Amino acid sequence: MAQIGNITLPDFPLLLAPMEDVSDPPFRAVCKANGADLMYTEFISSEGLIRDAAKSRQKLDVFDYERPIGIQLFGSDVESMRESAEISTLAGPDLIDINYGCPVKNVACKGAGAALLRDIPKMVEMTSAVVKATHLPVTVKTRLGWDDATKNITEVAERLQDIGIQALTIHGRTRVQMYKGDADWTLIAKVKENPRIKIPIFGNGDIETPQKALEYRQRYGVDGIMIGRASIGYPWIFREIKHYFETGEILPPPTLQERMEVCKMHFTKSLEWKGERLGIFEMRRHYTNYFRGLANFKPYRMRLVQTESPEEVYNILDEVAGSLVYAD
Numbered sequence: 367m368a369q370i371g372n373i374t375l376p377d378f379p380l381l382l383a384p385m386e387d388v389s390d391p392p393f394r395a396v397c398k399a400n401g402a403d404l405m406y407t408e409f410i411s412s413e414g415l416i417r418d419a420a421k422s423r424q425k426l427d428v429f430d431y432e433r434p435i436g437i438q439l440f441g442s443d444v445e446s447m448r449e450s451a452e453i454s455t456l457a458g459p460d461l462i463d464i465n466y467g468c469p470v471k472n473v474a475c476k477g478a479g480a481a482l483l484r485d486i487p488k489m490v491e492m493t494s495a496v497v498k499a500t501h502l503p504v505t506v507k508t509r510l511g512w513d514d515a516t517k518n519i520t521e522v523a524e525r526l527q528d529i530g531i532q533a534l535t536i537h538g539r540t541r542v543q544m545y546k547g548d549a550d551w552t553l554i555a556k557v558k559e560n561p562r563i564k565i566p567i568f569g570n571g572d573i574e575t576p577q578k579a580l581e582y583r584q585r586y587g588v589d590g591i592m593i594g595r596a597s598i599g600y601p602w603i604f605r606e607i608k609h610y611f612e613t614g615e616i617l618p619p620p621t622l623q624e625r626m627e628v629c630k631m632h633f634t635k636s637l638e639w640k641g642e643r644l645g646i647f648e649m650r651r652h653y654t655n656y657f658r659g660l661a662n663f664k665p666y667r668m669r670l671v672q673t674e675s676p677e678e679v680y681n682i683l684d685e686v687a688g689s690l691v692y693a694d
């Protein structure tokens with residue numbers, strides 16, 4: 367069992383990564399249905415929450431069937447992070463996660479996300495303020511360091527554990543790397559091996575297959591794995607990894623019918639949560655991912671991204687399932 371404060375997770379949990387514009391409630395619903403053990407919201411701006419911006423507030427929506435679920439916050443100001451942790455706690459998640467990993471310019475260059483890796487005293491102060499602001503467990507997601515010269519994750523892990531975080535997820539890249547090169551899990555393993563570290567350490571970066579998940583589990587000794595991009599359009603990754611861990615066998619890929627049904631479920635949840643107009647519009651970015659590798663999908667995609675009618679979306683998805691074959 368992995369324990370995060372009062373939250374008990376299965377042995378070696380699989381976490382769905384927080385992903386902006388992806389890991390919203392509709393997407394989380396399909397990942398939960400396929401075995402994600404712990405999920406997070408998209409990152410939410412602390413300033414946005416304090417301003418009560420509609421976009422930030424809506425991201426606070428969490429549902430009972432999603433539990434355990436964490437709300438992820440980012441910001442550059444200690445007091446705003448404290449206040450936004452209080453606001454987030456009222457939304458009823460199981461934990462609060464702090465983002466110290468986001469590398470993108472308009473976050474990191476404004477002193478938030480991965481920028482805190484260059485200012486450990488402020489990171490400690492911010493984390494401590496959040497820990498004190500909520501009765502919920504607080505977790506952190508971060509990277510190896512700012513750049514190759516300052517891979518300070520070992521120090522970061524000790525300092526953050528000392529002030530009370532309950533788990534740490536490490537993406538095996540630096541800020542400067544952004545998403546380039548391969549994720550390096552050797553430093554993640556070092557953090558895990560440190561006898562001072564008692565909290566769960568979750569590894570993240572480039573896990574795309576059950577085989578790689580098992581290899582990294584065994585080689586790097588982490589307490590669980592967080593999966594991001596491999597789940598986009600492919601929520602089956604969670605159940606495939608679990609099945610492989612349990613049996614050593616690879617599940618057959620989802621059938622076209624299953625792909626269509628899960629895509630429909632995602633769409634239905636989008637309509638429910640976002641309303642008809644936005645639900646239809648935002649679902650458009652997901653179709654290619656669900657039907658990747660299918661010959662002749664393009665004309666169906668063209669129709670899916672043009673229609674404004676929910677009934678037509680369902681009808682086209684039925685047609686897809688009835689008429690296409692895998693390219694390979």
Ligand SMILES: Cc1cc2nc3c(=O)[nH]c(=O)nc-3n(C[C@H](O)[C@H](O)[C@H](O)COP(=O)(O)O)c2cc1C
Pocket residue numbers: 383384385386387388407408409438465467468507537570571572573592593594595596
């Ligand atoms: C589209 C997208 C959005 C992301 N948004 C967030 C975010 O909101 N918060 C966060 O901590 N990480 C975010 N990330 C980083 C992922 O959580 C994860 O660390 C990264 O994708 C590496 O894991 P992977 O190789 O399994 O994808 C995002 C990544 C992607 C691809």
